Amino acid sequence: MSDLYELLDLPRSASADDLKRAYRRKAREHHPDAGGDEDTFKAVTHAYQVLSDPERRARYDRFGDDGTSNGRSGASDPFGFGAGGFGGIDDVIDAFFGQAAGFRSGGGGGRARRQQPGRDVLVVVELTLEEVVTGVSRDVEVDVPRACETCDGSGAADGTAPTACTTCGGAGQVQRVVRTAFGQLATAAPCEACRGTGRSVGDPCGDCAGEGRRQTNRTMRVDIPAGLEDGDRIPVRGEGEAGRQGAPAGDLYVQVRVAEHEVFERDGRTLAAEVTVSVAQAALGTTLTVPTVDGGDVEVPVPAGTQPGDVLTVRRAGVPMRGGGRRGDMELVVRVEVPTGLDARQRELLTELAAARGETLGERGQGPLSRLRDAFQR
Ligand SMILES: [Zn+2]
Ligand SMILES: [Zn+2]
Numbered sequence: 001m002s003d004l005y006e007l008l009d010l011p012r013s014a015s016a017d018d019l020k021r022a023y024r025r026k027a028r029e030h031h032p033d034a035g036g037d038e039d040t041f042k043a044v045t046h047a048y049q050v051l052s053d054p055e056r057r058a059r060y061d062r063f064g065d066d067g068t069s070n071g072r073s074g075a076s077d078p079f080g081f082g083a084g085g086f087g088g089i090d091d092v093i094d095a096f097f098g099q100a101a102g103f104r105s106g107g108g109g110g111r112a113r114r115q116q117p118g119r120d121v122l123v124v125v126e127l128t129l130e131e132v133v134t135g136v137s138r139d140v141e142v143d144v145p146r147a148c149e150t151c152d153g154s155g156a157a158d159g160t161a162p163t164a165c166t167t168c169g170g171a172g173q174v175q176r177v178v179r180t181a182f183g184q185l186a187t188a189a190p191c192e193a194c195r196g197t198g199r200s201v202g203d204p205c206g207d208c209a210g211e212g213r214r215q216t217n218r219t220m221r222v223d224i225p226a227g228l229e230d231g232d233r234i235p236v237r238g239e240g241e242a243g244r245q246g247a248p249a250g251d252l253y254v255q256v257r258v259a260e261h262e263v264f265e266r267d268g269r270t271l272a273a274e275v276t277v278s279v280a281q282a283a284l285g286t287t288l289t290v291p292t293v294d295g296g297d298v299e300v301p302v303p304a305g306t307q308p309g310d311v312l313t314v315r316r317a318g319v320p321m322r323g324g325g326r327r328g329d330m331e332l333v334v335r336v337e338v339p340t341g342l343d344a345r346q347r348e349l350l351t352e353l354a355a356a357r358g359e360t361l362g363e364r365g366q367g368p369l370s371r372l373r374d375a376f377q378r
Pocket of ligand 2: 169193196197
């Protein structure tokens, strides 16, 4: 456990103001949203929580007890870090500087929405490598709540209309003042009475019990473009869960899983495979007919003198660019098979070959091995 003062670069005499300033700096530096390290951020936040509480600070100063051993960590956790979630950096910065801090990248303001949209949904489809190369249309089954057709998503029974929620006055959210380690913090929370919709349904629709949405099993055709990688996601806007009572729907994401291929190994747009040739084919050269991933054949010349491990490249026989387009290459790694089970005639021919090349067989002599020996004994 690091020293809590050291984590914040503070002397033990630091005042409460020093502490705030130091934490403000460290929080901006280490917040995961700003590219910082999560563990460091947690440690710094923990240090601040302990030292900003006079009682816990006194205990830490006297006994070195930082509260982690007895389960007190997170007890005064203002943003729920201990529960595994992070307050966004906006929350942290807002807490110090208010909404005008300027850390927000977008248009700012309006973080709390009037209506909570439906959740995003993920479905996984498995593709063969062949399908990745050509692109494919797939039917995917999506079983999520969709807008109720009876009430057209409003949740109100036929002939009635929802009225503004009396609890929140139709805003869908209520202001709440929360006491945090940084002092009082005003936050907007979804209204519980209307669950954030801002509307109240007097006479609920019988088919959706006033929810405005019903569990619906649908089959959707999704176009999957060529060239995707394992783990890629295709967004289908608005096809996720419907929101409550007419709130916008979430998105559907179709995630691609690419199955292993028996022959080809994929590396981006390149497909690699092994081809085996005989010693004679490697030495004298030949032409191989090789199947391609999309079911065709391609003639591949093997030059004379090809060595084991040499790579023969077939242009444009790999995977297309994402979304289709120029294809990568197919790379064939050459294996050379040494013949076994030779008959008498074959032995004779190979022996002749060896003799013609001055290679020694059977006993020690002037072959490559003896050259190796000489090299070591010199
Ligand atoms: Zn309905
Ligand atoms: Zn309300």
